[in-house]
Amino acid sequence: MKIVVPIKRVIDHNVRVRPTADGTGVDSASVKMAINPFCEIALEEAVRLKERGLASEVLVVTIGTAAAQEQLRGALAVGADRALLIETERALEPLAVARTLARIVEEERPGLALLGKQAIDSDDNQVGQMLAALLGWPQATFASALELEGAKARVTREVDGGMVTLELALPAVVTADLRLNEPRYARLPDIMKAKKKPIERRALEEMALDLPAQTEVLAVETPTPRQRGVILDSVDALIDKLRNVEKVIP
Amino acid sequence: MSSLILIEHHDGRVSPACARVVAAARKIGAPIEALVAGYRVDEVAAQAARLDGVSRVLVADDARYADQLAEPLATLLAAHAKRYGYLLAAASTFGKDVLPRAAALAGVGQISEVIEVVDPATFKRPIHAGALVATVRSDAPLKVLSIRATAFESVGEQAPAPIETVEAQGEALGARFVESHREASERPELTAARVVVSGGRGLGSKQNFSLLEGVAGKLDAAIGASRAAVDAGYVPNELQVGQTGKIVAPDLYIAVGISGAMQHLAGMQGAKVIVAINRDEEAPIFQVADYGLVGDLFELLPELERKL
Numbered sequence: 103m104k105i106v107v108p109i110k111r112v113i114d115h116n117v118r119v120r121p122t123a124d125g126t127g128v129d130s131a132s133v134k135m136a137i138n139p140f141c142e143i144a145l146e147e148a149v150r151l152k153e154r155g156l157a158s159e160v161l162v163v164t165i166g167t168a169a170a171q172e173q174l175r176g177a178l179a180v181g182a183d184r185a186l187l188i189e190t191e192r193a194l195e196p197l198a199v200a201r202t203l204a205r206i207v208e209e210e211r212p213g214l215a216l217l218g219k220q221a222i223d224s225d226d227n228q229v230g231q232m233l234a235a236l237l238g239w240p241q242a243t244f245a246s247a248l249e250l251e252g253a254k255a256r257v258t259r260e261v262d263g264g265m266v267t268l269e270l271a272l273p274a275v276v277t278a279d280l281r282l283n284e285p286r287y288a289r290l291p292d293i294m295k296a297k298k299k300p301i302e303r304r305a306l307e308e309m310a311l312d313l314p315a316q317t318e319v320l321a322v323e324t325p326t327p328r329q330r331g332v333i334l335d336s337v338d339a340l341i342d343k344l345r346n347v348e349k350v351i352p
Numbered sequence: 353m354s355s356l357i358l359i360e361h362h363d364g365r366v367s368p369a370c371a372r373v374v375a376a377a378r379k380i381g382a383p384i385e386a387l388v389a390g391y392r393v394d395e396v397a398a399q400a401a402r403l404d405g406v407s408r409v410l411v412a413d414d415a416r417y418a419d420q421l422a423e424p425l426a427t428l429l430a431a432h433a434k435r436y437g438y439l440l441a442a443a444s445t446f447g448k449d450v451l452p453r454a455a456a457l458a459g460v461g462q463i464s465e466v467i468e469v470v471d472p473a474t475f476k477r478p479i480h481a482g483a484l485v486a487t488v489r490s491d492a493p494l495k496v497l498s499i500r501a502t503a504f505e506s507v508g509e510q511a512p513a514p515i516e517t518v519e520a521q522g523e524a525l526g527a528r529f530v531e532s533h534r535e536a537s538e539r540p541e542l543t544a545a546r547v548v549v550s551g552g553r554g555l556g557s558k559q560n561f562s563l564l565e566g567v568a569g570k571l572d573a574a575i576g577a578s579r580a581a582v583d584a585g586y587v588p589n590e591l592q593v594g595q596t597g598k599i600v601a602p603d604l605y606i607a608v609g610i611s612g613a614m615q616h617l618a619g620m621q622g623a624k625v626i627v628a629i630n631r632d633e634e635a636p637i638f639q640v641a642d643y644g645l646v647g648d649l650f651e652l653l654p655e656l657e658r659k660l
Contacts, residue, residue, distance in 0.1 A: 113480070115615075118483070119480045119483050119484055120484075121484060128479070128480065128484060195461050196452070196461060196462065197455070197456060197460070197461040197462075200456060219596075220596075222480070222481065222595070223479065223480055224479055225464065225465065225477075225478065225479050225480070225481065225595070226462070226464045227448050227452070227464060228452035228455075228461075228462055228464060229452075231422065231426075231448075231449065231450075231451075231452035231453040231456070232452050232453065232455065232456035233456075234422075234453060235426060235452075235453040235454075235456035235457045236456055238525060239525065239526075240423055240524070240525045240526045240527035241422055241423070241449075241453065241527070242527070243422070243445075243448065243449045244445060244448075244449075246589070256530070259445075260445070260589050260590070261445040261446070261449075261532075261590075262444050262445045262446070262543070262590065262598070263362070263534050263535065263541070263590055264532060264533045264534035264535050264588075264590055265532065265533045266529070266531075266532045266533075267529075267530040267531045267532070268421075268527055268528065268529060268530060269527070269528045269530050270526060270527050270528075271525075271526030271527075274526070274527075279596070280579075280596055281583075281589060316460065316461045316490055316491060316492040317461060317463065317488045317489065317490045317491075317492070318488065318489045318490075318491075319486055319487070319488050320474065320487045320488065320489055321486070321487040322479070322484050322485070322486050322487075323484065323485050323487075324483070324484060324485075325478070325482065325484070325485045325621075327640075328621060328626070328639075328640045328642075329642075330638070330639050330640075330641075331626075331638075331641050331642035331643050331644065332642075332643060332644070333633070333638070333643075333644040333645070333646055334643055334644065334645055336645075337645065337652060337655045337656050337659055338659065340627065340643055340645055340656070341656070341659055341660065343643055344604065344625070344627070344643075348604075348624075348625045348642075350547070350603045350604040350624065350625050351547075351571060351604065351660070
């Protein structure tokens with residue numbers, strides 16, 4: 103069984119992001135980029151399934167500029183077998199991403215599409231669910247445990263107030279939450295080997311997909327920061343403030 | 353063009369977030385309808401009909417919705433979507449699961465985690481874990497919005513709106529519910545509580561985490577946790593506050609032994625009053641706290657509990 107893992111190149115989570123000078127985007131000029139952490143978890147899970155003999159091939163795919171090859175190489179270094187770059191200068195909305203991925207899935211016919219639950223830049227949390235909808239596949243979002251048994255996947259989901267376990271008939275879409283696994287670091291020899299592996303490249307524009315833009319970003323701003331408050335010298339002073347100034351405790 | 357709200361419900365009760373989603377829909381200004389899908393949900397429908405601003409409730413009552421699987425729910429929602437200008441749900445794990453699937457079936461995008469309705473086509477939403485706020489305009493004929501409930505005040509009650517039955521549709525497509533584990537808690541629900549007491553790695557152990565119980569009990573507070581505390585195994589994941597956990601906006605948030613990582617701040621910056629108790633006066637949490645106590649939490653917490 104083949105597993106497709108779509109990944110996204112994002113600004114590294116340690117970078118303090120700023121709006122662009124014109125205030126309509128996020129300044130990504132000369133900042134450190136990385137594979138989105140949730141995509142990393144999805145990839146790790148796929149590689150582990152292959153190592154346990156439950157998958158035959160892991161295909162990692164990203165949609166973006168030529169620069170995203172860096173993240174694909176990183177994915178090859180931790181165990182992906184093939185990498186595909188769908189090249190475009192456009193920043194696609196989640197539905198357009200899902201439509202593009204659906205085309206790839208129809209061509210590749212994997213038994214499982216494993217994605218991160220959300221990208222830490224746009225924080226949309228949509229692509230996996232949309233991909234499942236377009237393919238007519240069942241879905242399990244926010245997975246913290248995944249077992250494959252024959253033609254079925256058993257998935258534990260982290261939801262508000264607890265855990266839910268679902269069983270999905272394959273092929274299916276699963277999106278990874280934080281506690282699905284701890285991604286490994288690439289070993290140096292594997293990084294060197296990954297440099298020699300081919301990356302397949304296709305132009306998005308040649309795929310003849312209908313990908314209209316439906317939203318326009320008018321502004322990106324830093325939210326008004328909270329004012330730094332005061333350090334108090336005693337519990338009594340704190341209780342006084344909460345009771346008599348803020349009136350948030352009786 | 354009306355708005356349709358997907359009602360979230362558990363154990364026969366409408367989720368408290370729904371009253372806040374109705375508030376967001378009221379800001380849009382279009383007539384509001386609600387969709388209740390579930391199995392034996394008469395009482396849920398009756399509660400939804402009393403949400404102030406809802407003009408009609410549609411009910412799809414069928415065993416296929418008993419487990420609230422995304423597959424049949426999204427199909428049902430998308431089938432009704434054609435008649436509306438807006439589809440809304442809370443950005444809870446339930447809403448996040450169902451809504452994008454319905455949007456894709458309806459052939460439109462979604463705007464996630466809306467925190468402000470600027471006008472009927474323009475919305476604000478946090479990006480990069482709340483480090484930035486984007487203002488986006490949608491020209492889609494159907495605007496699908498997940499609502500960050502904590503950013504809106506709950507609506508009150510009204511005389512019940514009419515309730516109509518609609519045909520059940522949608523299949524599970526090979527998904528099957530196996531089981532669920534809900535942590536039974538004496539404490540109020542985290543996202544709805546007026547006071548939240550959260551603990552971090554500074555508490556040092558699972559046993560020490562119970563120190564929060566005393567203060568929480570005195571304040572009728574929910575208990576929360578930082579990701580570090582969850583990762584260290586002190587508490588289960590459903591208590592996690594932050595970018596990838598729960599977003600809370602209580603009147604009072606007390607952060608105990610929490611350093612204040614960006615992703616944690618993303619989950620609690622909407623609180624009216626923030627109190628930080630931490631040994632390290634350089635901890636970033638003090639930059640957002642209204643009041644801070646610098647010192648040993650193992651002395652300060654019991655004292656606070658005693659004096660409340």
